[in-house]
Every structure is written in C-alpha cells, then in structure tokens.
Amino acid sequence: MNIVTVNTPGGSYPIHIAAGRLDALAHSIPGNATAIVVVSNTTISSLYGERVRQALASTAKPLVFIDLPDGEAYKTWDTLNLIFDRLLGHQLDRKAVLVALGGGVVGDICGFAAACYMRGVRFVQVPTTLLAQVDSSVGGKTAINHPLGKNMIGAFYQPLAVEIDTDVLASLPAREISAGLAEVIKYGMIADATFFAWCEENVDALRALAPQAIHHAIKRSCEIKAQVVSQDERESGVRAILNFGHTFGHAIESGLGYGQWLHGEAVGCGMVLAAELSAQVHGLDRTIVARVRALVKAIGCPTQAPDLGAQRWLDLMRVDKKTEGRVFRFVLLPELGRAQVDVVPDAQLETILARISVGQGV
Numbered sequence: 001m002n003i004v005t006v007n008t009p010g011g012s013y014p015i016h017i018a019a020g021r022l023d024a025l026a027h028s029i030p031g032n033a034t035a036i037v038v039v040s041n042t043t044i045s046s047l048y049g050e051r052v053r054q055a056l057a058s059t060a061k062p063l064v065f066i067d068l069p070d071g072e073a074y075k076t077w078d079t080l081n082l083i084f085d086r087l088l089g090h091q092l093d094r095k096a097v098l099v100a101l102g103g104g105v106v107g108d109i110c111g112f113a114a115a116c117y118m119r120g121v122r123f124v125q126v127p128t129t130l131l132a133q134v135d136s137s138v139g140g141k142t143a144i145n146h147p148l149g150k151n152m153i154g155a156f157y158q159p160l161a162v163e164i165d166t167d168v169l170a171s172l173p174a175r176e177i178s179a180g181l182a183e184v185i186k187y188g189m190i191a192d193a194t195f196f197a198w199c200e201e202n203v204d205a206l207r208a209l210a211p212q213a214i215h216h217a218i219k220r221s222c223e224i225k226a227q228v229v230s231q232d233e234r235e236s237g238v239r240a241i242l243n244f245g246h247t248f249g250h251a252i253e254s255g256l257g258y259g260q261w262l263h264g265e266a267v268g269c270g271m272v273l274a275a276e277l278s279a280q281v282h283g284l285d286r287t288i289v290a291r292v293r294a295l296v297k298a299i300g301c302p303t304q305a306p307d308l309g310a311q312r313w314l315d316l317m318r319v320d321k322k323t324e325g326r327v328f329r330f331v332l333l334p335e336l337g338r339a340q341v342d343v344v345p346d347a348q349l350e351t352i353l354a355r356i357s358v359g360q361g362v
C-alpha cells in the first residue's frame with residue numbers, strides 16, 4: 001500500500017492506495033463514531049455495496065446505506081435534502097461518519113452534506129472512478145450544481161481519509177477510464193515533465209489498467225495534487241493551475257450540453273487548446289504542443305474542438321471562476337511541467353477560435 005499525505009489548515013489526512021482496499025475500510029472509521037452512513041448511487045451500490053457492508057461489519061456500529069440516483073443531473077438541492085432527510089430520520093448525531101462510495105458526483109454531494117449536517121460531521125472519501133481517485137476525492141472541494149451554474153453551491157471541507165481501491169476500476173466503462181486519464185496526464189503537463197514522458201511510454205498499460213502502471217499513475221497524481229492543495233487549500237493562488245484545460249473544457253461541456261462529452265474528455269481537448277494558446281502567448285515549443293495532442297489522442301479523448309462559433313466560445317468562457325471583470329485568465333504552460341495563470345487578451349483567443357471555425361484542427 002502507498003500512503004500520500006495532504007496537509008491543509010482544514011485538516012491533514014492520508015490517501016491510502018492499494019488493490020483490495022475496500023476490504024480494509026473499517027480502519028478509517030474513528031472509534032468514537034456513533035453510526036456509519038454510506039452514501040453511494042444505485043449503480044455502484046449494486047456492484048460494491050455488499051462488500052462494503054461486510055468490510056464495515058467488524059466495527060459493530062449502526063450502518064445506514066443511502067443510494068442516490070446515478071448521474072450529474074442529480075447533483076442538486078433535492079438530492080442533498082434526501083440525504084438530510086435520512087440522516088435526521090435516523091436521528092443521527094454529530095459523531096456519525098459519512099462514507100462517500102462513488103465517483104465525483106457522489107463524492108462532491110456527500111462531502112457537501114457532511115460539511116452542512118449539524119454544521120459539520122466527519123466523512124471518508126472512497127472514490128470508485130479513476131477521475132475521482134486522482135482528482136475529485138482529494139483536496140476538499142465539495143459542491144452541488146445550481147440551474148444557473150455547475151458546482152456553484154459548495155464548501156471547502158476536507159475528509160478524514162481517502163481510501164483508493166485500484167481493483168474497482170475494473171468495472172468502469174473504457175470511456176470513463178479515458179476521461180480519468182485526462183486528469184492524470186494533466187499533472188505531468190503542469191508539474192512533472194518526467195511523469196508526462198512516463199505516461200507517453202505507458203499509455204497502453206494505463207488504458208488496459210495494468211496494475212503496476214495504474215497504481216503508479218494514481219500515486220503520482222495524488223502526490224502532485226496533495227502538494228498543490230497543501231500550499232493553497234482555498235485556491236487563492238497556485239491551486240488554480242489544477243484547472244489547466246478546464247476553461248476551454250467547461251465551455252465545451254456547457255456549449256454542447258452537459259453529458260454529450262464527459263468532463264475528462266472536454267478537459268483533454270481543452271488541454272490541447274491551452275497548449276496551443278501557450279505556444280502563442282509564451283512561445284511553448286511546437287513539439288511540446290504536438291506531444292500534448294498525441295497523448296490526449298492516445299488516451300482515447302477527443303482532440304478536435306467542436307465549432308461552437310467564436311462569440312459563443314467567448315461568452316461561455318467568461319463564466320469561468322478565474323475570470324475577473326471581463327478579463328480572461330488562463331492556465332498556460334511556459335514550458336512542459338510548469339504552469340501559471342495569465343491574463344490573455346481577447347485578440348489572442350480570437351486567433352485560436354478562428355482556426356477552430358475554419359476546421360484547421362485545433
């Protein structure tokens with residue numbers, strides 16, 4: 001097993017990474033917990049619910065399962081309230097511990113429920129998608145969506161621990177693996193050129209979930225995320241670099257309609273665009289841009305940006321949380337393995353957007 005530690009003012013906690021870790025879940029439940037509430041969804045619960053029930057039985061604590069409907073469409077106030085209804089219905093006190101068993105949707109909503117219930121109860125993240133294992137379960141961002149914006153209602157709230165079982169990835173659809181790998185290769189681009197090169201060499205093993213390769217990729221991703229989050233829990237500075245590719249990616253998701261492209265697919269394509277923009281603004285070597293594009297393609301994500309129309313692209317990207325006033329701010333790469341946030345003039349963006357609209361393959 002590997003252990004990565006996250007140190008933040010909101011709490012320090014371990015990320016445990018191991019095959020079969022689900023069976024050891026009882027270790028992450030504090031002795032003074034009065035009850036354990038496993039929040040999951042119908043898909044994941046039918047695959048792993050019974051195993052988790054057995055793993056937690058040794059704690060001899062009251063166990064409640066809450067199965068939410070599956071999908072981003074349910075990351076809402078109504079679903080959050082459903083969790084509160086059950087917690088209050090069972091008269092659970094402040095020493096109850098929540099367990100988020102699922103992908104990023106379950107993790108974000110369960111984390112937010114934990115932050116709010118009785119002004120805060122403890123919770124454990126048990127991420128079951130690759131994206132959740134390398135990104136959303138680490139760092140304490142929790143949220144639900146509002147009809148007017150994704151992840152707009154939420155809190156920074158750190159878990160007690162993150163328990164990663166690499167075996168559960170075996171039941172994930174291939175498209176979800178590709179989407180998770182987009183976030184993995186992102187860490188190489190923004191913080192570790194050697195890791196990027198390792199991903200290039202091991203891309204087939206990663207897509208096939210070869211145990212050693214996937215374990216290393218998750219560990220290195222968690223190390224980089226933990227290091228960034230430990231420096232800047234609340235994203236007042238360096239944490240923004242974790243959003244490399246996301247400004248373009250969010251525009252794709254919302255421009256095409258949520259659910260058309262997976263979040264990781266949109267981020268993959270967004271990273272190609274952000275690398276192109278880095279070449280324009282910082283003179284990033286064109287061979288690096290080509291390597292970024294080739295690796296995004298090799299992991300199975302789209303590299304051809306959809307033509308949303310230049311004005312619509314600009315309108316969609318202005319909704320980004322990094323935008324200040326009407327000025328665009330992008331995470332860019334001055335070189336492979338180093339990222340920074342830059343103000344980008346509209347004219348620079350329009351050059352790239354014009355190339356998309358004439359189908360030049362950006």
Ligand code: NAD
Pocket residue numbers: 041043044047070071072075102103104105106108128129130131132135136137138139140141142151168169170171172173176179263
């Ligand atoms: P998801 O949670 O919707 O999971 C994808 C699908 O895979 C779902 O249908 C789910 O039921 C299924 N699934 C999960 N684990 C499975 C398994 N082991 N086997 C078979 N099927 C399984 O999607 P996601 O990509 O994990 O997360 C996306 C969400 O994460 C978005 O809401 C996004 O906003 C959020 N997010 C949050 C952060 C953060 O820092 N908090 C970072 C990135 C993304």
Ligand code: GLY
Pocket residue numbers: 135136138139141239242243
């Ligand atoms: N996924 C970006 C962050 O956690 O900051």
